[in-house]
Every structure is written in C-alpha cells, then in structure tokens.
Amino acid sequence: MSAAPSPVSPAWAVELVGIDKRFGPVHANRDVTLRFSPSSIHGLVGENGAGKSTLMSILYGFYEADAGEILVRGKQVDIRTPQDAIRLGIGMVHQHFMLVETFTVLENLLLGHEGGPVLGPAMERARAQVRELERQFGLEVPLDALVSDLPVGVQQRVEILKALYRGAEVLILDEPTAVLSPPEVEQLFRILERLRQQGRTVLLITHKLKEIMAITDRVSVLRRGQVVAEFITADTDRQALADAMVGRKTSLSVDRAPARPGEVLLSARNVNVIDGRGVTTLKDACLNVRAGEIVGVAGVAGNGQSELLEVLSGMCRFDSGMITVKGQDINPSTKYDAADARRRGLAHVPEDRLKLAVIKEFPAHESAILGYHQDKSLSKGWRLNWKRVVAKTVSLMEQFDVRPPNPHLRTALFSGGNQQKLVMAREMEREPDILLVGQPTRGVDIGAIAFIHRQLVSLRDRGKAILLVSAELDEILALSDRILVMCDGEIVGELSAADATESRIGTMMAGIKDAPATQAVAEGVSA
Amino acid sequence: MSAGGSDNLPWWVTGLLLPAINVGLALAVSALVILAIGEDPVGALGTMLRGAVGTGEGIGYTLYYATSLIFTALAVAIAFHGGLFNIGGEGQAYIGGLGVGLVCLALPGWPWWAALPLSVLGGAAFGALWAAIPGWLQAYRGSHIVITTIMFNFIASSLMVYLMVNVLIKPGQMSPESEAFSASMFLPMMADMMGAIGVEMDSSPLNFSLFLALLACVAVWAFIWHTRWGFALRATGANENAALYAGIDPKRVIVVTMALSGALAGLLGVNELHGVQHRLMLNFPAGLGFTGIAVALMGRNHPAGIIPAALLFGALYQGGTELVFDYPTISRELVVVIQGVVILFAGALEHMFRPALVRLFSRRPVAVSKPAGA
Numbered sequence: 001m002s003a004a005p006s007p008v009s010p011a012w013a014v015e016l017v018g019i020d021k022r023f024g025p026v027h028a029n030r031d032v033t034l035r036f037s038p039s040s041i042h043g044l045v046g047e048n049g050a051g052k053s054t055l056m057s058i059l060y061g062f063y064e065a066d067a068g069e070i071l072v073r074g075k076q077v078d079i080r081t082p083q084d085a086i087r088l089g090i091g092m093v094h095q096h097f098m099l100v101e102t103f104t105v106l107e108n109l110l111l112g113h114e115g116g117p118v119l120g121p122a123m124e125r126a127r128a129q130v131r132e133l134e135r136q137f138g139l140e141v142p143l144d145a146l147v148s149d150l151p152v153g154v155q156q157r158v159e160i161l162k163a164l165y166r167g168a169e170v171l172i173l174d175e176p177t178a179v180l181s182p183p184e185v186e187q188l189f190r191i192l193e194r195l196r197q198q199g200r201t202v203l204l205i206t207h208k209l210k211e212i213m214a215i216t217d218r219v220s221v222l223r224r225g226q227v228v229a230e231f232i233t234a235d236t237d238r239q240a241l242a243d244a245m246v247g248r249k250t251s252l253s254v255d256r257a258p259a260r261p262g263e264v265l266l267s268a269r270n271v272n273v274i275d276g277r278g279v280t281t282l283k284d285a286c287l288n289v290r291a292g293e294i295v296g297v298a299g300v301a302g303n304g305q306s307e308l309l310e311v312l313s314g315m316c317r318f319d320s321g322m323i324t325v326k327g328q329d330i331n332p333s334t335k336y337d338a339a340d341a342r343r344r345g346l347a348h349v350p351e352d353r354l355k356l357a358v359i360k361e362f363p364a365h366e367s368a369i370l371g372y373h374q375d376k377s378l379s380k381g382w383r384l385n386w387k388r389v390v391a392k393t394v395s396l397m398e399q400f401d402v403r404p405p406n407p408h409l410r411t412a413l414f415s416g417g418n419q420q421k422l423v424m425a426r427e428m429e430r431e432p433d434i435l436l437v438g439q440p441t442r443g444v445d446i447g448a449i450a451f452i453h454r455q456l457v458s459l460r461d462r463g464k465a466i467l468l469v470s471a472e473l474d475e476i477l478a479l480s481d482r483i484l485v486m487c488d489g490e491i492v493g494e495l496s497a498a499d500a501t502e503s504r505i506g507t508m509m510a511g512i513k514d515a516p517a518t519q520a521v522a523e524g525v526s527a
Numbered sequence: 528m529s530a531g532g533s534d535n536l537p538w539w540v541t542g543l544l545l546p547a548i549n550v551g552l553a554l555a556v557s558a559l560v561i562l563a564i565g566e567d568p569v570g571a572l573g574t575m576l577r578g579a580v581g582t583g584e585g586i587g588y589t590l591y592y593a594t595s596l597i598f599t600a601l602a603v604a605i606a607f608h609g610g611l612f613n614i615g616g617e618g619q620a621y622i623g624g625l626g627v628g629l630v631c632l633a634l635p636g637w638p639w640w641a642a643l644p645l646s647v648l649g650g651a652a653f654g655a656l657w658a659a660i661p662g663w664l665q666a667y668r669g670s671h672i673v674i675t676t677i678m679f680n681f682i683a684s685s686l687m688v689y690l691m692v693n694v695l696i697k698p699g700q701m702s703p704e705s706e707a708f709s710a711s712m713f714l715p716m717m718a719d720m721m722g723a724i725g726v727e728m729d730s731s732p733l734n735f736s737l738f739l740a741l742l743a744c745v746a747v748w749a750f751i752w753h754t755r756w757g758f759a760l761r762a763t764g765a766n767e768n769a770a771l772y773a774g775i776d777p778k779r780v781i782v783v784t785m786a787l788s789g790a791l792a793g794l795l796g797v798n799e800l801h802g803v804q805h806r807l808m809l810n811f812p813a814g815l816g817f818t819g820i821a822v823a824l825m826g827r828n829h830p831a832g833i834i835p836a837a838l839l840f841g842a843l844y845q846g847g848t849e850l851v852f853d854y855p856t857i858s859r860e861l862v863v864v865i866q867g868v869v870i871l872f873a874g875a876l877e878h879m880f881r882p883a884l885v886r887l888f889s890r891r892p893v894a895v896s897k898p899a900g901a
C-alpha cells in the first residue's frame with residue numbers, strides 16, 4: 001500500500017481509517033485506509049468483488065465495519081444508519097435507483113422531509129430550494145414529471161439532486177455510468193465537475209478506466225478488499241491502473257485475426273414489432289449474420305436493440321417479416337419460443353442479467369441450468385439429477401473462472417461480473433451455432449472484460465455466428481467484423497470494421513442514414 | 528435447498544426455537560384473554576392440551592384434523608412456490624369433495640381399495656378444475672388470483688347448496704344430505720387397522736387418509752424440488768421474465784400450478800367424505816381450507832414444516848372442542864380467537880423475533896475453515 005499523503009493535514013473531507021469487514025468467510029474489506037479531500041473527485045476502482053461497494057456502504061451506514069474509524073471533517077463519527085450519514089453530509093447514489101416510480105420528481109425529493117402533515121407549503125418551499133440547487137449545479141430535471149416517465153440518465157440526476165437537497169457535501173456514486181449512454185455520461189461528468197468547483201467531494205466507483213482518466217483527481221485501487229495502490233490521476237495511465245487492479249500484466253485490447261465469414265446462419269427480413277401501445281419499436285429490420293463473424297449492433301440504449309434480441313431469441317413475437325435460423329424460416333405465425341430457439345442451436349446472453357438471465361433467489365447451480373433444465377443429460381428419469389447439475393456448474397465455474405467457485409451460493413451474492421461469467425459459460429458451453437449477446441460486459445470488471453472478449457472471439461474463430469449488442473462503442477469497435485447502427489427502432493446503416501470510426505458511428509447513432517451501407521444489407525439477404 | 532433466509536441462523540433456531548417462541552407468546556396472550564372473561568387460564572389451557580393429546584381419542588381427532596390441514600396447506604404451498612397466493616382452498620376443497628362424493632355414489636358395492644384411487648382422482652380433478660379457472664383468468668386475462676379465488680369460494684358454496692338441496696338430496700329426506708355410500712367402500716378407520724395388527728387404539732374419525740396425506744407431502748416435495756416441472760414452477764414464481772427467457776411459458780405454468788394446488792385441496796374430501804361422513808353434505812370443509820393458509824405460512828411452505836404445523840393446528844381444533852365442552856362460559860368463538868392469536872403470532876408475525884435472534888446467534892464464529900480467495 002503506498003502511503004496516503006501526510007496525516008497531519010486537517011483538510012480531509014472524509015477519512016476511513018483501518019476499516020475491516022467480513023461477511024462470514026468473505027473478507028470484504030481488509031484494513032482499508034483512504035482519505036478524500038474537499039473539492040475533488042476521487043476514483044475508486046477494483047475488480048468485481050474487490051470490496052468497493054462494501055466500503056461505500058459502510059461509509060453510508062448500510063453496514064457496520066467490524067473494525068476501523070470514520071472521520072468527517074477531522075472529527076471521529078459513528079455512522080450506524082444512512083440517516084446518520086445524511087446528517088453528516090454524506091449522500092449516495094445507488095446503482096439501482098431508490099426512487100418511487102409513481103411519484104413526481106418533486107415528491108421524490110421531498111420524501112422523508114415532508115415537514116408536517118400538510119404537503120402544500122413544504123412543496124412550494126422545496127420547489128424554490130431545488131430550483132436554486134439546479135441553477136448552482138447545472139442539474140436540470142422536470143420537477144413535475146413522473147419518475148417512471150423519465151429516462152435513466154434523468155432519474156440518476158434526480159438521485160443526485162435528492163442527495164444535494166439533503167445537504168450532501170460528500171457524494172458517493174456507485175458505478176453511475178453503467179446504465180448511461182455516452183451523451184448521458186458526458187452530462188453526468190459536467191455535473192460532477194460543477195460539484196467539485198463548488199467544494200464538494202465526489203467518490204466515484206467505476207470499472208471504466210477511461211472515465212477515471214477523464215474526470216478524477218486521484219484514484220485508489222482495491223484488490224481483494226485491500227488498497228493496493230493510490231495514484232494522482234495525472235501521473236498515471238490506463239495500463240498501470242489495469243495492472244494494479246488485476247495484480248498482473250493485462251491486455252486492454254483484443255487480438256483477433258480477420259474474420260472468415262461462411263454461410264448465413266441467422267437472418268431477419270423486414271421484421272416489425274409493434275408494442276402494446278401501438279408504437280413500432282422495431283422497424284423493417286434486415287440483417288444477416290454469417291458463420292465465423294461478429295456483427296455488432298451499436299446505438300444509444302432503447303433504440304430497438306432490446307426488441308431485436310428478444311425477437312431473434314424467441315422471447316417476443318413479431319408482427320410482420322421473417323426470420324431465418326439456420327435455413328429454417330420463421331414467420332409471425334410459426335411457433336418459436338426461447339426453448340425452440342435453443343433447440344435450433346441459438347443461444348442468448350440477454351442484456352438485463354438480473355431481470356432475465358439468472359434467478360437471484362436460486363443457488364448458482366440452479367441459475368446455471370436456466371433454459372437447459374429440459375436437457376435429457378441433466379435428468380435421471382423423472383428426476384433432475386442434482387449431482388450432475390452441481391458437477392456441471394463446478395466445471396462451468398472452473399472454465400470461466402467464476403468466483404467464488406461455490407455452486408450452492410445464492411446467485412444474488414455473486415458480483416455482477418461473476419454472474420455474467422456464469423451466464424456466458426452456460427450459453428457457450430453447448431457450442432451454439434448462433435450466439436446473441438447483449439451488453440456482455442455491463443458492470444463487469446477489467447479482468448473479466450478481457451476474458452469475455454477473448455471467449456467471444458474464440459467462439460467466432462470456431463465458426464459460430466455472433467450478434468453483439470452493446471452500448472459501449474469501444475466494445476463494438478474492438479470486437480465487430482461488421483457494425484450495424486440502430487436509431488429509433490431502425491437499422492440506419494452498416495459499416496465494415498475497417499471503415500468504422502467512433503465519429504462515423506456517432507453520426508449514424510443520431511439517426512443520419514448512411515446510404516451506400518443499407519445497400520449492402522439488401523444484397524446480403526439474397527445470399 | 529430447504530435452508531431459508533439470508534442470515535445464517537442455525538437450523539434449530541429457525542426450525543425449533545423461533546416457532547416455539549411464537550407459539551408460547553400466542554398461548555400467553557390467549558391466557559390473558561381467558562383471564563379477562565374470568566376463567567382460570569392454566570386450567571383452561573390444560574384442558575385444551577389434555578383434550579388434544581391427553582387421550583387416545585384426542586390424539587386420533589388431532590391427527591384427523593391434521594390430515595385435512597396437510598392437504599389444504601400443501602395446496603397453498605405449491606401455489607406459493609409458483610408465485611401465486613391461492614386463497615381459494617376452501618372452495619376447491621368443497622368442489623373437490625363433490626367429485627369424491629359423485630365417484631363414491633357411482634360405484635355402489637365396490638371395495639374400498641378399488642374405490643379409493645377413483646375417489647382420489649375425482650376429488651383431485653374437481654378441485655383442479657375449480658382452481659384452474661382463476662389460474663386461467665390470472666394468466667390470460669389479468670384478473671388477480673386473490674380476488675378470483677375468494678369469489679370462487681362463494682360460488683362453490685352457493686353451487687353446493689343448490690346441488691345438495693335440489694339435485695343430490697336423498698329423496699324423502701329433510702336435511703340436505705345425499706344417499707350414504709356403500710359400506711363396502713368406507714375407508715378403514717385407523718382404530719380398526721391398528722386393532723387388526725393387535726394394537727389397541729381408541730376409536731376416532733382418523734382413517735386411512737392420513738397415509739394419503741403423508742404420501743402427498745413426499746410427492747409435493749419431490750415435485751417442487753426434484754423435477755423439471757418443479758423447476759419451471761419455481762422459476763416462474765421467482766421471476767416470470769427469466770422463465771420466459773428460459774423457454775418456459777409462464778402462463779401455462781400458472782394454470783397448471785393452480786390446477787395442482789386445487790387438486791391437493793380437493794383431497795380434503797377424501798378424508799372428510801370418503802373417510803368419515805360417507806355421504807355428500809353441506810359445509811364439510813368447515814374452514815379447514817382457510818386454516819391451511821396459516822399452516823402453510825407457519826410451515827414455511829415446505830412439507831417438512833407443514834406436517835408439524837398441521838399437527839399444532841389439529842391439536843388446537845381438537846383441544847378447542849374439548850374446551851368448549853368443559854367450560855360453559857367459554858364459547859366456540861373464543862376458541863376461534865385463540866386459533867386466531869396463534870395464526871397471528873406464528874404466521875403473520877413470524878419474523879417479529881427474527882432480528883433479535885439474528886443478533887444473538889450471528890455473533891458466534893462461523894464454522895468455515897478458511898477465507899475464500901487464493
């Protein structure tokens with residue numbers, strides 16, 4: 001551990017000294033000492049399970065440390081509940097927002113601070129105060145809109161505003177960018193800059209080193225519960241941070257040979273999806289995915305990518321058009337559900353892990369057979385062969401380095417990256433001919449990202465067809481042999497890996513069509 | 528798989544200590560109520576206890592009530608694992624009983640062992656149908672299962688009154704009861720069966736159905752935790768979207784789960800009608816369908832918990848009957864109050880003492896050899 005700056009300085013906003021925390025056998029934080037100065041943005045990086053969230057939850061009063069002290073503005077404090085933390089000027093924005101969806105923004109801000117049985121006057125006072133905060137920090141939110149009607153980026157701003165409204169001097173953000181599109185990330189960072197200018201302290205947890213480099217002043221690296229390095233951001237680079245996180249040399253880029261595409265395994269022709277409200281969420285989608293290639297789908301989240309994956313994987317019906325899976329045509333009246341898709345050799349790693357890909361309440365070995373529980377090899381007569389299921393899970397965990405390698409642990413207790421590795425392992429295990437992947441590395445740490453990327457490339461090299469949906473342009477560019485761009489439910493263009501640049505994709509994501517490229521799609525269909 | 532809760536309490540704390548504390552507290556409150564109406568609580572509770580387990584006859588009655596409660600509690604449990612709160616056990620048991628009765632009336636002269644499989648089938652089929660309709664309405668029409676199953680209890684009750692008074696009533700008789708089943712098909716009484724192997728036992732309504740109930744416990748356990756169908760059911764109950772992703776049709780699972788739930792509730796009719804009353808009549812479920820909800824709650828929706836919980840509630844039923852008999856000032860309603868208090872503490876407030884116990888017991892060192900990692 002490199003020594004923190006001189007402890008005599010009185011100017012720390014928050015000091016964590018010797019924090020130790022165990023969850024049963026898991027030593028989540030080991031003797032962690034960290035100091036944060038006012039008017040700064042302090043990054044906290046580390047692989048999944050390194051103990052970042054635990055540490056911040058201790059600071060915010062969700063957990064109590066087994067040992068150690070917390071000092072706020074030089075004074076030792078006792079934080080037992082989030083209310084204590086809020087009183088001390090510590091606010092937290094959780095990865096999963098804690099807003100009442102059926103309330104308006106203003107009602108959410110007021111929640112817990114109603115100041116009496118009659119809401120009217122408090123509302124008006126709050127409105128004035130909030131307007132002032134909005135002005136001070138450049139945080140714009142529609143105060144009278146229902147939270148459920150707001151995009152995630154705006155919901156997050158509401159969370160930030162809520163913390164500031166409660167007087168937060170220190171603001172903790174736990175992986176705030178995981179759910180945001182690139183423009184939303186930029187907006188968030190502008191807000192964080194403002195907070196720093198106004199003398200607040202921001203603690204930023206993220207997996208994305210690019211973001212750390214872009215915005216933080218200092219950065220601390222946690223590995224297996226310990227602080228293993230601290231850097232002044234200006235004096236370091238991504239590679240050094242990545243190495244410190246993982247504890248060995250890592251590679252940030254993916255090595256891959258040019259693709260050798262074969263026959264078309266999956267195609268869609270003029271597929272339309274109209275949702276319950278009559279909105280066309282997928283418009284005339286046409287695409288081809290060939291054996292031995294990775295086709296990337298870029299786009300700001302919510303522009304039809306989810307519908308595309310759901311339709312192709314059999315989870316949702318489509319209203320017109322045709323899908324072809326390994327030469328077999330599927331039209332809107334064909335029976336085609338997720339089980340049929342799997343039987344045809346199409347596997348699916350969905351975008352929303354916790355909502356779809358695993359069952360949080362189940363032990364890992366039950367999540368590890370989700371979708372494959374009908375598999376004959378896992379049954380003995382009428383009974384599921386749990387012994388075999390557990391053995392299979394152990395082997396999946398070994399192959400994909402899932403930690404902890406405990407098949408009986410509840411799925412919810414694994415970190416996001418390890419859940420994702422389990423899902424990837426499950427879906428890739430049977431060597432599917434077609435793999436649909438959505439946001440494969442969302443909320444996943446660096447070591448695991450490189451690992452997952454290598455797995456995808458090697459599956460491609462084994463001659464499988466991969467359709468990759470990701471909101472991370474870096475990921476799309478690093479992995480794709482061809483790139484489709486979606487906007488407003490439509491595939492607005494196609495680029496080859498060679499032609500693709502961040503700015504070209506960016507323009508297309510904004511909905512500006514690329515005429516020659518759509519031609520290529522049309523040609524491909526006849527192949 | 529049966530391990531519950533995220534906090535690592537030893538099994539005997541959650542499985543024995545916590546229920547014991549809850550039941551103890553319930554009895555203490557009941558004692559206060561008895562004191563308030565001017566009776567001696569120690570004597571009254573003693574009478575209840577003696578009535579329930581003090582005599583061979585009492586034990587027989589306790590087990591007889593427990594038999595019915597096991598069926599209705601299993602019904603609630605299986606629905607629960609499918610994410611459904613089936614309040615309609617009472618009505619499903621009622622209609623299931625109709626199925627049992629019709630089968631038994633249709634087979635005059637059959638020996639009991641031949642009639643039993645068919646009456647079980649009849650009860651299960653009628654109960655299943657009665658529960659599958661609300662299940663279908665929930666899955667395909669979005670009507671909430673709690674509301675529809677409650678309504679179906681009322682419909683079942685009216686339907687039965689109509690059928691008993693107008694259709695199935697034994698001709699030339701005033702009370703709405705059907706013809707009696709043939710004596711050849713009466714299920715063997717436990718006292719007679721034990722007598723046959725030389726064990727003396729007081730006579731009581733306890734009959735062969737008890738074995739059926741225990742068999743159902745094993746079957747439900749195996750089904751929920753050891754079959755592909757059970758997996759699909761639990762997946763749907765925990766997360767419908769994930770089930771859809773897994774290629775499971777949640778709508779179908781909902782209908783089938785409700786049908787199974789209703790089938791289990793319907794078996795109450797085997798115990799009550801085929802086993803004891805030997806005729807179709809009104810009101811034979813007598814609230815046991817509702818009490819099954821409390822039994823399932825207390826038994827944590829697991830057969831291994833449901834059996835002891837059913838015994839406890841069976842004892843309360845039987846002890847309560849005895850109490851009313853011995854204490855003229857204590858009415859039937861007061862016994863219901865006592866049962867209600869037990870339901871309140873053991874069921875609804877089940878988790879009241881949990882945090883305290885977690886604090887007490889989680890300080891103990893965890894028996895794991897070394898930290899994870901490496």
Ligand SMILES: Nc1ncnc2c1ncn2[C@@H]1O[C@H](COP(=O)(O)OP(=O)(O)O)[C@@H](O)[C@H]1O
Nearest residue numbers: 023026028047048049050051052053054413415
């Ligand atoms: N409530 C909990 N119970 C048991 N283990 C936990 C709990 N919360 C976190 N852990 C474990 O503690 C370790 C650190 O987790 P966490 O702080 O969430 O890591 P990070 O946020 O860096 O990904 C992990 O191994 C995790 O499984």
Ligand SMILES: [Mg+2]
Nearest residue numbers: 049052053054
């Ligand atoms: Mg975390």
